[in-house]
Every structure is written in structure tokens, then in C-alpha cells.
Amino acid sequence: MSDKLWILVGNASRVRLFSANERGDDWKLLEEFRHDDSRARNTDLLEQRDNPNAGTLHGPPAEAEPNGRRDLEHDRFARELSAHLDRGVDHHVFERLVIAAPPEFLGRLRKSLSKRVLQRLVLDLDADYSNLPARELPNRVPIL
Template structure:
């Protein structure tokens, strides 16, 4: 019989300019940052994104989706929590493979990618489940 390993959950806090990927430590509920992807072209707020920036933002969401899909195939996580502003959350969803999409346990339509890691952790702990 195989030894049961603990479930690994990744928390992704993203917006059009940055995607931060954390691993949730099961025993402590601490977030350990494992990746920080930056899109220098996406520094505008969602309202400021015009057609010429839209392409850059879509490319960034594809890059993030590719990273998540690759990690999914490599079994680096079992479950995903995705936190992003509604419009970017939709782009992320569009750019995930079916396998990665099935791993998404929760989608949170909030813009908190700019929070410090401990603030994201506190936000998640304070939310009603």
C-alpha cells in the first residue's frame, strides 16, 4: 500500500502586472512564496488597460497558465486557490488546461497580489469558509 502524502495546495495571487505563487504549508497554514512573475507592461489598473496593453496582459496570463499547467503535469500541487481581479481571473481560467482547471478549489475575485505575503496569509485565514 502506498504511503499517503499530504495534499499540496498552491495559492496564486495575481493581477495584470504580477503573479505570486505560494505553497500552503499544511501543518502551519503559512504561505511559502515559490515564484514571483512580473509583467512590466501591466502596471496600469484594470480600468486603464487599453487595447494596446490588452495584448501584453493576455500574453502574461498565457505565461502564467503555462507555468501552472507544467507544474500540474509535474504533480507539484494537488489543489489551487486563485486570487485575482475579476477580469484577470477570467483570463487565467481561459489559459489553464482542463487538468489544471480541475485542481482549482477556490477562485477569489480580489486584487491583493500587491499585498505582502503575510497579509495574503492573514486575508485567507480571516475569510469565512
């Protein structure tokens, strides 16, 4: 594949992954990821949680905190995306990575990225472009 640049654009519930040539031209949508639980209300998530007894020895479960379950879902989505990026590294399909996401989710995503993915990260933007049409993204996301 000649497109060695991947661009990840999204938020805690919806992400689009694009590839582009080294100059950042000719963006192609590779995949879309959705995580509907990240959009659900915390009370709805509490009703459908997998293990109602989940907690720690040191205190109540994270779900007991305001927005706790939602935060856990944001972390889960970040780990899912991180695993996908790791597979991209394994298969040598990208050399450089650009991420555009809102600050809160960008921080979660950065924490979940492996060292080898972080080594390929050339730019991260704290901006939510998840609702922009794909044709407008190249004008908003600068490629180095």
C-alpha cells in the same frame, strides 16, 4: 514535496505563487512573476510592438482598439502563468489551486487555464491582494 496546495495571488502585471500544506498553513513564496508591459500605457506599447502589420483578415489589429495592446499583454501574461501551472501539474507538485486576482484578470486567467489545471482549482477570489504583504495573505485568502 509535502506542500500540495498552490496559491496564486496577483494582478495583470505582478503575481506571487505560494505553496502551503493541505490545511493552508505555513505559506512559502515559490516564485514571483512580473509583466511590465501590462503596466505600460497603450501608446507606449504601440511604439514598441513587434509587428506593426499584425492584424487579421477581418479588420484592423487589436492594437487599434482602445487599450487593445494592453489587453493583448494581459492575455500574454495569463498564458505565461497558465503554462507555469501546467508544468506544475506535469511534475505533480500541487494537487489543489487557489487564485486571488481582480475580476478582469481572473477571467482572462481562467480562460487560459487547461482542463487539468481547472480540475485542481478549488477556489478563485475576485480580489486584488497584489500589494498586501505576504504575512497578511493567509488571513485574506480562505483555504478550503
